[in-house]
Amino acid sequence: MRKVAVVVPWQVLSVVLAVLSAALLLLWLLALARQRRQRFDRSAAERVRIDLELSLAEQHGRLAIIRELQDVAVLSLARLITRAEGARYTAQSDPSTAVRAATALVEDGRVTLADLRRVLTIAREGESIATMAPGLQSARNLFGVMRDAGLAVSFSESGDRFPLKPGAELAIYRILQSALANALKHGGAGTEARVSFTWTQDGLQLLIDDDGIRAAAKRDSASATDFAARTAYTIDDDLRALSESISGAGITQMRERAQLFGGIFNAGTVPGVGFSVSAVFPSLRFHNGVHGVDLSR
Missing domain, CATH: 1.10.287 (Helix Hairpins)
Structure with missing residues (x-):
């Protein structure tokens, strides 16, 4: 009598499960690879978009x-x-x-x-300058506009002011305007900005400090502990702030405006507090006219 081999049902089931597992694993790996490729494409496209926007600005x-x-x-x-x-x-x-x-x-x-x-x-x-705008005599009007928008502006001035040519006065005004606009944009309503003009015998130092980090933390914090956590910083944060390189269309324009009249521009984060912008013109009394410009071409 001939014997007939009988396949046990659980053996068939295990083979089917193994095949399905392998198929699912393969599909998962393919989907993961596709997702990574799409994420890379999106990030590359985003970088291109940002670069184009910065270039356009x-x-x-x-x-x-x-x-x-x-x-x-x-x-x-x-x-x-x-x-x-x-x-x-x-x-x-x-x-x-x-x-x-x-x-x-x-x-x-x-x-x-x-x-x-x-x-x-x-x-x-390929450097920059904008439509005719008021000079330093209109700075107080600018402060009023910023206060109406929610930025608390305080102003101090020391030293003896000397006359400026229209081009230099306009460049300084634009630096001040851009710095205050950035303070309001990043710090939001309630941010305090302290503006100071220090006139020396031959130059001018413009300084704009804001507390945008503290202002944002104050708005968003539910308690004093939360506020302290949001504004906490370490010595590493201080060191990073000293060495960081701030970029962006607005920063580039302010730097270029300062350099046109022999100025030195700096901008950086003050950890746990906000942001600081300074433009130092060591020889503005002489540099705001023809000094430093090649007239022979």
């Missing part, structure tokens, strides 16, 4: 700076022409006065030429 800022300096130069040239016409009529009746007027016109002409040279420099190097 910087280019827009550069074009804006060119427009500002150009407007300043055009206004200076218009005044120059008006004064030249007056000197021409004065020469007929009072030659000595006309000579003094002509000497002043030469100096004003050099300042105007310096502003035009700056426009050419920015255009060639």
